[in-house]
Amino acid sequence: SQQGEEDPQALSIQEGENATMNCSYKTSINNLQWYRQNSGRGLVHLILIRSNEREKHSGRLRVTLDTSKKSSSLLITASRAADTASYFCAQQGGSEKLVFGKGTKLTVNP
Amino acid sequence: AAGVIQSPRHLIKEKRETATLKCYPIPRHDTVYWYQQGPGQDPQFLISFYEKMQSDKGSIPDRFSAQQFSDYHSELNMSSLELGDSALYFCASSVPYNEQFFGPGTRLTVL
Numbered sequence: 016s017q018q019g020e021e022d023p024q025a026l027s028i029q030e031g032e033n034a035t036m037n038c039s040y041k042t043s044i045n046n047l048q049w050y051r052q053n054s055g056r057g058l059v060h061l062i063l064i065r066s067n068e069r070e071k072h073s074g075r076l077r078v079t080l081d082t083s084k085k086s087s088s089l090l091i092t093a094s095r096a097a098d099t100a101s102y103f104c105a106q107q108g109g110s111e112k113l114v115f116g117k118g119t120k121l122t123v124n125p
Numbered sequence: 126a127a128g129v130i131q132s133p134r135h136l137i138k139e140k141r142e143t144a145t146l147k148c149y150p151i152p153r154h155d156t157v158y159w160y161q162q163g164p165g166q167d168p169q170f171l172i173s174f175y176e177k178m179q180s181d182k183g184s185i186p187d188r189f190s191a192q193q194f195s196d197y198h199s200e201l202n203m204s205s206l207e208l209g210d211s212a213l214y215f216c217a218s219s220v221p222y223n224e225q226f227f228g229p230g231t232r233l234t235v236l
Binding site: 018045046048050055056057058059060063103105107110111112113114115116117118 | 158167168169170173181183213217219221222227228229230
């Protein structure tokens, strides 16, 4: 299976703290994309990082990629209650389809 | 900015019935993807189309078929529905090897 792993599966923090989610994958990638999903709702695209990039920022989000370890991490700084959601990484390799990880369920307590 | 449009948003069907889901991609996006997300699961790729031709196929049952039309909208046809087909069905669109933007999904419930 090409599917990677995400950890932790669940994360509970206080508002204002930082949240770090990790993603590992198995095959070579063209890019890796991070998504947020509120319960039962749509997938919101957060960041795309290409295989030749090491780090990317977007607002309070920071994504890193280590292709030698086949891993990526998503850091959300100064978290807010509205950040409560499930976060998925999705790898895109030679085929354009996305292969999603299992996701991390983040709860930010006010 | 225009987003991916999916219809219907909710659909309730009986076992063995058929269902048709529609997807309207973001303008100028030439690739459309379909994904299925079961309860508590991650999205699973079903099928994709590039310039109206099937470009890739995932774990899509033979009971399902899809196509992309000349105006780039796509339809997912599901026949002989089973209870296990109850899921969220997402359509996404993109320019090749760029961000895939997802629609709001169609929640299919099979009774």
